[in-house]
Amino acid sequence: MPKIGMEAIRRNQLIDATIASIHEDGLAETTVARISRRAGLSTGIVHHYFRGKEDLVAATLRRLLTDIRNSVSTRLALATTPMARIDAIIDGNFADEQFTAQAVSAWLTFWAQVPHVPALARLQRVNSERSLSNIRHALKQMLPAERAETVSLGLSALIDGLWLRCAMSADLDGETARRIARAYVLESLGRTAAEG
Amino acid sequence: MPKIGMEAIRRNQLIDATIASIHEDGLAETTVARISRRAGLSTGIVHHYFRGKEDLVAATLRRLLTDIRNSVSTRLALATTPMARIDAIIDGNFADEQFTAQAVSAWLTFWAQVPHVPALARLQRVNSERSLSNIRHALKQMLPAERAETVSLGLSALIDGLWLRCAMSADLDGETARRIARAYVLESLGRTAAEG
Amino acid sequence: MPKIGMEAIRRNQLIDATIASIHEDGLAETTVARISRRAGLSTGIVHHYFRGKEDLVAATLRRLLTDIRNSVSTRLALATTPMARIDAIIDGNFADEQFTAQAVSAWLTFWAQVPHVPALARLQRVNSERSLSNIRHALKQMLPAERAETVSLGLSALIDGLWLRCAMSADLDGETARRIARAYVLESLGRTAAEG
Amino acid sequence: MPKIGMEAIRRNQLIDATIASIHEDGLAETTVARISRRAGLSTGIVHHYFRGKEDLVAATLRRLLTDIRNSVSTRLALATTPMARIDAIIDGNFADEQFTAQAVSAWLTFWAQVPHVPALARLQRVNSERSLSNIRHALKQMLPAERAETVSLGLSALIDGLWLRCAMSADLDGETARRIARAYVLESLGRTAAEG
DNA sequence: TATGAATGAGGATTCATTCAT
DNA sequence: AATGAATGAATCCTCATTCAT
Numbered sequence: 001m002p003k004i005g006m007e008a009i010r011r012n013q014l015i016d017a018t019i020a021s022i023h024e025d026g027l028a029e030t031t032v033a034r035i036s037r038r039a040g041l042s043t044g045i046v047h048h049y050f051r052g053k054e055d056l057v058a059a060t061l062r063r064l065l066t067d068i069r070n071s072v073s074t075r076l077a078l079a080t081t082p083m084a085r086i087d088a089i090i091d092g093n094f095a096d097e098q099f100t101a102q103a104v105s106a107w108l109t110f111w112a113q114v115p116h117v118p119a120l121a122r123l124q125r126v127n128s129e130r131s132l133s134n135i136r137h138a139l140k141q142m143l144p145a146e147r148a149e150t151v152s153l154g155l156s157a158l159i160d161g162l163w164l165r166c167a168m169s170a171d172l173d174g175e176t177a178r179r180i181a182r183a184y185v186l187e188s189l190g191r192t193a194a195e196g
Numbered sequence: 197m198p199k200i201g202m203e204a205i206r207r208n209q210l211i212d213a214t215i216a217s218i219h220e221d222g223l224a225e226t227t228v229a230r231i232s233r234r235a236g237l238s239t240g241i242v243h244h245y246f247r248g249k250e251d252l253v254a255a256t257l258r259r260l261l262t263d264i265r266n267s268v269s270t271r272l273a274l275a276t277t278p279m280a281r282i283d284a285i286i287d288g289n290f291a292d293e294q295f296t297a298q299a300v301s302a303w304l305t306f307w308a309q310v311p312h313v314p315a316l317a318r319l320q321r322v323n324s325e326r327s328l329s330n331i332r333h334a335l336k337q338m339l340p341a342e343r344a345e346t347v348s349l350g351l352s353a354l355i356d357g358l359w360l361r362c363a364m365s366a367d368l369d370g371e372t373a374r375r376i377a378r379a380y381v382l383e384s385l386g387r388t389a390a391e392g
Numbered sequence: 393m394p395k396i397g398m399e400a401i402r403r404n405q406l407i408d409a410t411i412a413s414i415h416e417d418g419l420a421e422t423t424v425a426r427i428s429r430r431a432g433l434s435t436g437i438v439h440h441y442f443r444g445k446e447d448l449v450a451a452t453l454r455r456l457l458t459d460i461r462n463s464v465s466t467r468l469a470l471a472t473t474p475m476a477r478i479d480a481i482i483d484g485n486f487a488d489e490q491f492t493a494q495a496v497s498a499w500l501t502f503w504a505q506v507p508h509v510p511a512l513a514r515l516q517r518v519n520s521e522r523s524l525s526n527i528r529h530a531l532k533q534m535l536p537a538e539r540a541e542t543v544s545l546g547l548s549a550l551i552d553g554l555w556l557r558c559a560m561s562a563d564l565d566g567e568t569a570r571r572i573a574r575a576y577v578l579e580s581l582g583r584t585a586a587e588g
Numbered sequence: 589m590p591k592i593g594m595e596a597i598r599r600n601q602l603i604d605a606t607i608a609s610i611h612e613d614g615l616a617e618t619t620v621a622r623i624s625r626r627a628g629l630s631t632g633i634v635h636h637y638f639r640g641k642e643d644l645v646a647a648t649l650r651r652l653l654t655d656i657r658n659s660v661s662t663r664l665a666l667a668t669t670p671m672a673r674i675d676a677i678i679d680g681n682f683a684d685e686q687f688t689a690q691a692v693s694a695w696l697t698f699w700a701q702v703p704h705v706p707a708l709a710r711l712q713r714v715n716s717e718r719s720l721s722n723i724r725h726a727l728k729q730m731l732p733a734e735r736a737e738t739v740s741l742g743l744s745a746l747i748d749g750l751w752l753r754c755a756m757s758a759d760l761d762g763e764t765a766r767r768i769a770r771a772y773v774l775e776s777l778g779r780t781a782a783e784g
Numbered sequence: 785t786a787t788g789a790a791t792g793a794g795g796a797t798t799c800a801t802t803c804a805t
Numbered sequence: 806a807a808t809g810a811a812t813g814a815a816t817c818c819t820c821a822t823t824c825a826t
Contacts, residue, residue: 006785026312028224032821042787044823053821105311112308114364115301116222124364153361153368154354154376161357165349168310168320172349180350187383202810228796238812243797398789418704420616424817434791439818497703504700506756507693508614516756545753545760546768550742553749557741560702560712564741572742579775594806620800630808632802641800 010049011059013039018060023105027113058119061110064103065127071098076134083185085138086155089131090181093159094174101170108167132156142189151188158184206245207255209235214256219301223309254315257306260299261323267294272330279381281334282351285327286377289355290370297366304363328352338385347384354380402441403451405431410452415497419505424448450511453502456495457519463490468526475577477530478547481523482573485551486566493562500559524548534581543580550576598637599647601627606648611693615701646707649698652691653715659686664722671773673726674743677719678769681747682762689758696755720744730777739776746772 017039021030032053036043050056072092079088093099114124135155139148162177213235217226228249232239246252268288275284289295310320331351335344358373409431413422424445428435442448464484471480485491506516527547531540554569605627609618620641624631638644660680667676680686702712723743727736750765 010785026309029312031819043821044787044789045785047822048786108311109308111360111364112305113222113224115304116225121364128365150376150379153372154380157357157361157376158350158354158380159357160360161353161355164307164356164360165353168307168317169324176349180346180353183346183384184350184354184380187386188379190383206810227794229794239796240798240812241810244810249796402789418701420701421704423815425815435817436791436819437789440789445817500703501700503752503756504697505614507696508617513756520757542768542771545764546746546772549749549753549768550746550772551749552752553745553747556699556748556752557745560699560709561716568741572738572745575738575776576742576746576772579778580771582775598806619798631800631810632808633806635801636807 007049010041010045013041014046014049014056015060015063018056019064019102019106022060022109023102027109054117054119057113058123060106061120061123064106064110065123067103068093068098069127069130071095072131072134082138082141086135086185087182089134089138090159090178090185094162094177094181096174099163099166099174099177101166104163104167107163128156139185147188151185154188155181155185203245206237206241209237210242210245210252211256211259214252215260215298215302218256218305219298223305250315253309254319256302257316257319260302260306261319263299264289264294265323265326267291268327268330278334278337282331282381283378285330285334286355286374286381290358290373290377292370295359295362295370295373297362300359300363303359324352335381343384347381350384351377351381399441402433402437405433406438406441406448407452407455410448411456411494411498414452414501415494419501446509446511449505450515452498453512453515456498456502457515459495460485460490461519461522463487464523464526474530474533478527478577479574481526481530482551482570482577486554486569486573488566491555491558491566491569493558496555496559499555520548531577539580543577546580547573547577595637598629598633601629602634602637602644603648603651606644607652607690607694610648610697611690615697642705642707645701646705646711648694649708649711652694652698653711655691656681656686657715657718659683660719660722670726670729674723674773675770677722677726678747678766678773682750682765682769684762687751687754687762687765689754692751692755695751716744727773735776739773742776743769743773 014035017035018030021035021038025034032046033043035056036045039045046053046056050059072089075088075092076085079085110120110124114120132152136148136152139151139155142148143151158181162172162180166172166177210231213231214226217231217234221230228242229239231252232242235241242249242252246255268285271284271288272281275281306316306320310316328348332344332348335348335351338344339347354377358368358376362368362373406427409427410422413427413430417426424438425435427448428438431437438445438448442451464481467480467484468477471477502512502516506512524544528540528544531544531547534540535543550573554564554572558564558569602623605623606618609623609626613622620634621631623644624633627633634641634644638647660677663676663680664673667673698708698712702708720740724736724740727739727743730736731739746769750760750768754760754765
């Protein structure tokens, strides 16, 4: 008698274990055996709920993408001014529940895979474009088109760079990251951070 | 009679092949067999000139670090004003001979390894701190201490983020990257990019 | 549902195959692939049930030691006089089920490893001391202490030497070996073998 | 201009290095590279003076056999009575210059190879038979044929067993070994060791 | 649904041997 | 005569995947 929702439960358990393993052991050491042991399950289970390891890894990236997207879009829905939309994006990216050591590690790992795994590349590209488009849309209401384009690219890169830095040195908290990103936009708008 | 300089030649060949393989195949597919085939040599040779694969990979990172450091320090030596020093750092990071698809891929790959390989972590940390210190030093002559600190972190993160973006989408050339980074500093100094 | 007792079965299969391979091919040719093929299993299985080849080899020595020890101690338990104890030791060492070509080959091989493999050295030392102590204990009841000591060393060496000889020429059967060893003790006691 | 006798010098250097390496590292770790480094020569040299590694190893065994044979035959030449011949054999086997840790290790190693390397097996068989024949010849002058046969086998085995013991525990010196072996023969002749 | 025993392809590494110098 | 750079076959080991239970 299959329990209702067992599939969702197991898939989530395995995805959680994958993120934890990537964070603690690195992708190279993240074997199917280790993932399942960490999830308190047997090795065989992975192939019950996923087509294989690659599939589990892709599902893990999808989860990370979804989480961050939700974090941003929830905030965007409440924003009424262009600058509020920028803040929503920045806050969504560095919210405490997203900007965790585990998530940051996993992201970095996926970034390194992206150029070599078409399935991941597609997911990443779509997400990246949506994010850039959100930023660009807001900035165009505050800056001339060309400047808006440049600052959009800059803010996107800065956000990624702040994640990267966090992954490698862990001396950067969400609050500081938010402050740096916000200052970047404000200066680009010709105001000082203090005016913000 | 052993040929003089053979060791340096072979080590460089193998490091070049490693960078190329990481770029094209990804680290996971970068096997000793593939590296040596790409270098036009046999598999055994890797263990003749390096302690093993790990050693070769570490040597490859050292090479990348050295190249970037040289690119920056050559330019820094010619800079006479604080802003010229900032430009030297930015230009050094995005100079055409450094900012290649191959180098960018390799960097991204190493970044993902850093948290899990102590030997790499040490190299990365030292390098990262030197770079941040260079930036901070120049900015402190143009901005109040606290602002200088924030903008230093921001510029470091932005530079890394621009590399990252380049690794994943390749739609970003060195010229654009330089422009974005430079604008960030200029705006932070309270001037428009046009004034720069 | 894992089969109960599978582990013991597989470990024994692999140990048997290791002994057979050492006997027929020699240790140098005894590869993991050959062992598993001989056991009718795959190469991977060795690392499922043993930590690695070295572990399997150590387990094989332990098995040889245990077999010989059981062979001797079963007989010792039934012996009531000192000379009967000596006979039990000699018979236990040259019993047909122990003194096989396979076992003898394997022993010789391990002896050669002992000086260079600490794990084996420890096992060997413990066993050797127990055996010598058994012999000494019995002889001390029949000979003055100093003589008992010398004859103990002599009998131990003679037993090993007979095994060695058997390993290299195979022209020595258990019956002859027993007779030679027994004669040595009897003469040392001042009786002729015929009196024994 | 090839130096006179260079070949003999080099061959001996390499054989010495092989014995030393077998003693200290074991046969498994005795590589061509290690042997030549120990001899202060290059890897290539082995194939100048020997057909290959196997040939060097066989030459090493021949050297050990020759040494022991000379040690025994020199003493035999001086012996005038049957018992003196037995003493010559025992003393020749346990003379301080033969009964060294290095030689003992090497012997043990070769014994383990003998059953699997035809070239070594032949050398060993010839030597073993000569030694047994020497012993038998002397004993037949002191004992009835059948007894002489048994004691010959016993003494041969005892000598080998004493070497073996020495290889594994090193707590046995030449003097003790000689005493034990001599006592064995004397008891077998019906005299006490004290009478010997 | 879940297990973990079993497989075997593929990886890093070692090493005897060859050969240009 | 001597070197040691270079080769590539062979070894141990790992791990995704399959499958009987």
